Amino acid sequence: MDLERQVSWTESVPPELVATHIGGRGVNAALLWKLLKRGTDPLGPDNPLIFGTGLLSGTAAPSSGRTTVTCLSPATGWYLKTSGGGHWGVELKYAGYGHLVVHGRSPHPVYLWIEDDRVEFRPAQDLWGLDVRATDRAVKDDLGDEDIQVACIGPAGENLVKFAAVMFSVYNAAGRGGAGAVMGAKRLKAVAVKGGGFVGVAQPARFAEVIDRCRESLRRDTGFDGLSRYGTSGSLAVVNELRALASYNFRRGHVEDVSNLTGQHLSAAGYLRRRVACASCIIGCHRYAGVRSGPFAGTESGGPEYESFVALGSGCGLFDTEAILKANELCNIYGLDTISCGGVIQWAMECVERGVLRPGDLDGVDLTWGNGTAVVEMVGRIARREGLGDILAEGVRRAAERVGGDSYKWAVQAKGLEQSRVDTRSAKAYALAFAVNPRGPDHLMTETFAEFGASPEARALMTRLTGDEAKIDPLCPERRGAVVRWHEDCYAVTDGLGFCAFTTTALYGITPELMAEAYSAATGRETTAEELLRAGRRVVTLEKCINVREGATRADDVLPYRMMNEPLADWGTADVRNSQAELDAMLDEYYDLHGWDRETSWPRRGTLEALGLSDVASELAALGRVPG
Amino acid sequence: MDRVLTFEPSLCTGCRQCEMACSFAHEGVYWPAASRLRLVRFEELCASYPVACAYCDDAPCEEVCPTGAMGRDPSTGYARVLESRCIRCRECVAACPLGAVDLHPKTGHPTRCDLCGGDPACVKVCLAGAIRYEPGPRAAARKRRARVSVRSALEGVPDAEGA
Numbered sequence: 052m053d054l055e056r057q058v059s060w061t062e063s064v065p066p067e068l069v070a071t072h073i074g075g076r077g078v079n080a081a082l083l084w085k086l087l088k089r090g091t092d093p094l095g096p097d098n099p100l101i102f103g104t105g106l107l108s109g110t111a112a113p114s115s116g117r118t119t120v121t122c123l124s125p126a127t128g129w130y131l132k133t134s135g136g137g138h139w140g141v142e143l144k145y146a147g148y149g150h151l152v153v154h155g156r157s158p159h160p161v162y163l164w165i166e167d168d169r170v171e172f173r174p175a176q177d178l179w180g181l182d183v184r185a186t187d188r189a190v191k192d193d194l195g196d197e198d199i200q201v202a203c204i205g206p207a208g209e210n211l212v213k214f215a216a217v218m219f220s221v222y223n224a225a226g227r228g229g230a231g232a233v234m235g236a237k238r239l240k241a242v243a244v245k246g247g248g249f250v251g252v253a254q255p256a257r258f259a260e261v262i263d264r265c266r267e268s269l270r271r272d273t274g275f276d277g278l279s280r281y282g283t284s285g286s287l288a289v290v291n292e293l294r295a296l297a298s299y300n301f302r303r304g305h306v307e308d309v310s311n312l313t314g315q316h317l318s319a320a321g322y323l324r325r326r327v328a329c330a331s332c333i334i335g336c337h338r339y340a341g342v343r344s345g346p347f348a349g350t351e352s353g354g355p356e357y358e359s360f361v362a363l364g365s366g367c368g369l370f371d372t373e374a375i376l377k378a379n380e381l382c383n384i385y386g387l388d389t390i391s392c393g394g395v396i397q398w399a400m401e402c403v404e405r406g407v408l409r410p411g412d413l414d415g416v417d418l419t420w421g422n423g424t425a426v427v428e429m430v431g432r433i434a435r436r437e438g439l440g441d442i443l444a445e446g447v448r449r450a451a452e453r454v455g456g457d458s459y460k461w462a463v464q465a466k467g468l469e470q471s472r473v474d475t476r477s478a479k480a481y482a483l484a485f486a487v488n489p490r491g492p493d494h495l496m497t498e499t500f501a502e503f504g505a506s507p508e509a510r511a512l513m514t515r516l517t518g519d520e521a522k523i524d525p526l527c528p529e530r531r532g533a534v535v536r537w538h539e540d541c542y543a544v545t546d547g548l549g550f551c552a553f554t555t556t557a558l559y560g561i562t563p564e565l566m567a568e569a570y571s572a573a574t575g576r577e578t579t580a581e582e583l584l585r586a587g588r589r590v591v592t593l594e595k596c597i598n599v600r601e602g603a604t605r606a607d608d609v610l611p612y613r614m615m616n617e618p619l620a621d622w623g624t625a626d627v628r629n630s631q632a633e634l635d636a637m638l639d640e641y642y643d644l645h646g647w648d649r650e651t652s653w654p655r656r657g658t659l660e661a662l663g664l665s666d667v668a669s670e671l672a673a674l675g676r677v678p679g
Numbered sequence: 680m681d682r683v684l685t686f687e688p689s690l691c692t693g694c695r696q697c698e699m700a701c702s703f704a705h706e707g708v709y710w711p712a713a714s715r716l717r718l719v720r721f722e723e724l725c726a727s728y729p730v731a732c733a734y735c736d737d738a739p740c741e742e743v744c745p746t747g748a749m750g751r752d753p754s755t756g757y758a759r760v761l762e763s764r765c766i767r768c769r770e771c772v773a774a775c776p777l778g779a780v781d782l783h784p785k786t787g788h789p790t791r792c793d794l795c796g797g798d799p800a801c802v803k804v805c806l807a808g809a810i811r812y813e814p815g816p817r818a819a820a821r822k823r824r825a826r827v828s829v830r831s832a833l834e835g836v837p838d839a840e841g842a
Contacts, residue, residue, distance in 0.1 A: 110709050111699035111804065138695070145711065184723050198720070221722050247784050249702070249710030259703065270806070326807070327725040328694035333806045335692035339725035353725055 052163060052170075054237055055096065055155030059170040064149055070576060071663060073547030073583070074106030076132050077590040078150060079121035083130070084593060084667065086152070089600055093125035093229075094211060094236040096156035102143070102202070102242070103151075105549010108330070109144035109250030112262045112569055113269055113561070114551040116141045116330030118202075118219060123601075124228040125236075126213045126391070126446050127467040130489045130597040131228040132496070134546060136329035136337065137220030142200035145246025153237060162203075162241040164194060167248060175240040179209060182384040183218045190243045203241035204231045205386025207434040211235055212444040214391030214469070218383070222353025223329065223337070226388035228468060228490050253575030261568045266333060269560030273506045275334065278553060279326070281314030282336045283357035286505075288313050290357075290473075293503060293525070294621050297472040298365040299420065300397040301463050301613050304474050305621040311372045312360040314338070322376065327353065334553060340376060347373040347427075352380035355389070361472035362393025367400060367426050374423025378430050385434035390493075394469030395443040395450060396429050398462055407456045414438035463611045466491040470611055475629055476619040478502060478525040480534045482629045483637040486608045487535070489594045497538045498556045502531075508559040528633050532640035536588075543587035589662045592645070592654055596667050599676050605652035608638060648678035655679065680756035684716075684792065684799060684810060685818035686729045691809035693720060693727035697801035701792075704800035712784045715792040716801050716810075729810055731801075732758060732779045732792040740771035740780050740791065749780075749789065758793045765789065 052059045064078060072081050079101045086099040101121040108116050118140030124131035143151065146167050160175035178189055183205040190201050200220060208215035208231030215231030216224040225231075252258040269275060277285050287309060290296045294304040310316055317323040317340055328335035341351035355363070355375060363378045364370060382389045396418075402408040403418045416425050416432070416439070432440030442450050447462035447469055463470045468491025475482035475492070480499035485492035501509040501516075504523040513523040516537050517530040538556055544566055545555045554561040563580035571577045598607070609615070610629050619627040642649050646658030656677045659668035671677045695711060695718060702710035711717075716731035741749045748764035749771050751757060767787045771780045783790050792799075794812070802812045811818070 111696055111703060113696075138693075141695075187722060201722075222725065247712040249706065249708040249713070251708040255703070255707050266804075325689065325725060326692050328692035328807075330695055331699060332692075332694050333696065333804075335694065335807065337692075337725070351724075 052152065053154045054157035054161065054172075054239060057157070057161075057172045061148075069106065069574065071586060072590055072593075073544060073570070073586050074149065075103045075108070075117070075549050076119040076121070076134070076543060076546035077586065078547075079103040079119050079132065080590055080593050080597065082150065082152060083121050084597055087123060087597070091123055093123040093128060093233060096237070098123045098233055098236075100153040100230070100233050100237060100239075101150060102140075102153075104140040104144050104149050106149075106547060107569060107573055108549035109141045110252060110258070110262070110573065111331055112548075112550070113266050114329070114332040114334060114554045115549040116332065117546070117549050117551055118143075118225070119546055120217050120225045120230045122230055122233045124230075124468075124490060125211070125232045126229040127491050129466055129491075129601060129603065130594050131230060132490065132546070132594070133217070133225040133227045133230050134495065135217065135219045135223045135225035136332075136551065137200075137223030138330045139200040139202045139219040139244060140549065141330040142244045142246050144250055145248050146244055147246065147248050151242065153239060156236065157238040160238045160240050162190065162239070162243060164243045166245045178240045180206060182206060183386050184221055184384050186241055187221050190241055194243060196245065199243050199245040201241050201243050203386075204234045204239075205384055205434065207386045207444075208232055208235035209240075210434065210436050210444070212387065212434060212436070213446040213449070214388040216386050216388050218386050222339075222383050224383070224386075224388065226390065227493055227495065231386050252573040254572045258569065258572035261565065261572050265561050265565050265569065268562070268565065269333065269554055269558060272508060272558040272560040274508075274558045275560070278336045278558065279334050281318065282326075282338045283314070284312065284317070284355065284360045285314035287357055287360060288315075289505065293477070294619070295474045295477045295525070296365060297361055297470075297474050299368050300366060300401045300461055301470070301474060303621055304477060304619045306365055306370075308370070309365060311370045312364045312375070316372060320372065322372065324351070329551070332551065334551075334558075336553065342373045342376050345373055347377040350377045350380050352376070352383050354383065355379040358472050359389035359393070362390045363396075363426060364393075366393050366397045366472060368420030369423050369426055370421070371423045374427055377427050378423075381427065381430040381434075385430065387430065387434055390471050391446060391469040392430060392433060393472075394463060395433065395447050396426055398447045398450065398458070399429070399439065399443060401461045402454060402458050405457075407454055407458045408439075412439060460612045460616070463613050464491070465609050465611050466607060468493060470614075471495070474619060475610060475614050476627050477622070479528045479629075479633070479637065480525070480531045480538075482610060482614070482634065483531045483641060484535045484538065486610050486634060486638065487641060489598050489603075492610060495552065497535055497542055498552050499534055499538050500557050501538075502534060512559060526627070528637055530640075531637050532644045535641060536644050539591045540584040540587035543590040544583050547587070547590065585662075589664065592659070592662055593664060593667060595647075595654060596659070596664070596671060599653050599671060600674065603652070605638070605650065608652055610634065651676075651678060653678055680734065681814055682812050683734055683815050684731055684794070684802070684812055685815065687809050687811070687818075688726075688728040690807045691718070691727045691729060692807050693718060693725065694807075696804040697729060697810055700800040700804045704795055710784075713790065715790050717781065730777055730779055733777060734758070739774035739776065740789070743770040743774040745770065749791070755796065757796055758791045760789055760791060762786070762788045
């Protein structure tokens with residue numbers, strides 16, 4: 052799509068790209084490498100916004116319907132892939148498309164309507180300003196059809212909030228990194244899709260047999276029932292017991308009573324209306340929850356997820372379930388990433404406590420820890436960019452620059468992205484994964500939950516990766532490079548096929564071997580787990596190269612100040628932190644394993660050539676960024 | 680024909696595995712638009728409601744069919760569409776009170792649940808338990824038991840909120 056000229060055209064994804072980059076995230080990354088000019092303004096017309104469905108999306112492969120959105124991030128200025136669930140991606144697949152590339156900027160608000168071969172640019176002036184739920188409704192009314200899928204932005208995306216989300220199927224966010232602001236800058240309010248077509252596979256009988264095994268394997272995983280019954284927040288109390296629960300803006304790793312923030316509580320106290328699943332998902336970890344009485348009566352929304360409970364709840368010292376449900380609903384309908392939104396609010400609360408923000412800066416909002424009304428109020432002010440909300444809408448890095456003082460020390464971000472709600476000080480593989488993550492300190496590029504050894508499957512995997520059962524210890528910094536790299540490879544394959552990471556790196560039911568069999572049966576091109584993981588590594592390396600082209604070096608592979616400099620509370624006398632020495636040792640191991648230069652972190656020429664990325668090597672060499 | 684599809688919409692997670700499995704069983708591809716069972720979705724409420732042929736007595740779709748294309752296999756009782764007789768008049772679609780008869784997106788002939796000849800594909804993939812294949816009365820019994828709590832039974836007071 053070119054929004055500038057309001058024209059659309061189709062191109063075929065070359066089969067060799069499916070062989071080398073799989074689909075979804077991998078093909079998106081290859082497209083971005085090709086389309087993105089160095090030094091592009093993330094909010095300018097030249098930042099391509101790329102939607103990609105998984106290679107298996109649209110099939111009945113369990114939990115394979117996730118969609119990847121790729122662009123340059125306005126929060127970080129670096130590479131961004133952000134992904135979401137829901138049903139939009141499979142609908143695009145049934146309409147006959149695997150990827151959607153949006154170029155340019157529309158002169159006026161517009162939305163796209165894709166119905167099989169028909170593509171329409173429709174005026175969206177009347178939709179501009181509507182929240183996500185109202186936008187979904189208005190689009191369906193405008194088109195006179197209820198059975199369509201909508202991806203859209205809310206007011207936060209329109210107002211270029213740096214952590215605005217792209218929302219799918221109303222409540223499923225591609226939240227991290229501000230892709231919603233990129234969509235807003237393009238004046239693209241929504242993409243509505245309806246597909247009447249089918250998705251076929253090369254070897255139907257074999258494919259059906261393989262996905263039966265995927266389904267059985269998933270069901271047998273010891274984590275299946277809990278995730279299905281209680282959702283992502285079902286594990287929240289466990290993380291609290293592991294003393295890794297990011298509370299009070301990461302000053303605490305443990306709180307006395309976290310029960311109000313759990314999936315178990317949502318069920319027992321009657322907030323849970325129903326379990327919800329993304330396309331083809333047999334787990335159904337998503338929630339739909341609401342509040343019937345009290346000051347937040349009438350609240351109803353998808354979620355809250357684990358991350359939202361921690362970001363908007365314990366991170367803000369807030370343990371009032373109903374206020375969190377309200378804040379979560381507002382994030383969803385304004386189209387905000389709950390992680391970053393909670394992150395900026397708790398940073399502001401700490402600024403107030405430490406006197407860096409004064410009462411006169413707050414426009415009458417009482418930002419003391421645990422004030423639910425204030426958290427709810429700030430969500431709207433951020434989305435509308437009112438008062439302090441306008442500063443917070445820029446994310447904690449820029450907000451700290453603006454507010455000054457020592458506030459950067461508790462701005463829990465790196466690369467400009469607010470850290471997701473895992474405390475890396477007490478989880479060393481997470482620490483390494485977050486530091487090297489091209490989009491910033493976040494769990495949805497590489498989820499190393501296995502290091503906690505919380506299930507037999509996780510323990511088996513950790514033993515295999517580290518060669519030593521004694522290294523199943525989140526505080527152990529050794530062999531974390533190997534742990535991170537396997538998870539990177541596996542996650543890239545997962546995203547490429549459209550699977551949810553919960554099926555491959557949180558539960559482990561869908562193994563690389565099963566993914567390879569599914570890929571082979573779907574495409575008719577035989578592959579092995581090893582070859583598929585190698586394709587994953589190719590994608591991870593290409594993503595790294597996109598950042599290298601933009602100027603990234605080893606100095607960018609860092610963790611937030613607080614992680615590096617302040618010990619985690621609730622660990623008694625133990626000095627639990629991510630010291631530079633500890634991180635450096637892990638980085639050295641990681642770069643060595645990858646074949647990346649230790650000094651610069653840049654991939655070596657031989658590494659790139661061995662992965663079939665010679666053209667990438669040539670372009671980086673011209674910039675002097677390929678070490679020998 | 681001693682069993683029917685029964686639905687428990689409150690358990691439906693909306694994953695669409697049923698539509699995928701149905702279309703795969705009948706078409707060999709994943710094609711929800713050609714599925715004999717369809718979900719009615721209410722996106723903003725995250726709610727879904729499965730709809731398929733209920734095997735009515737004196738089925739209106741069969742009665743209105745002017746050519747005898749809509750019918751059942753005389754020996755098994757499962758629904759059958761004789762496409763060679765079908766003139767695509769769409770009377771069956773108009774007559775079905777449930778919206779369970781649709782038109783095939785490619786051929787234009789009616790599509791109607793045939794219970795996969797007695798082994799419905801949709802049921803096998805519905806882990807949520809929202810679609811079952813069972814004698815009709817069993818669904819009613821299950822519903823009664825789910826609605827009445829032990830306490831209400833002991834005290835003789837109906838419990839509106841359920842067990």
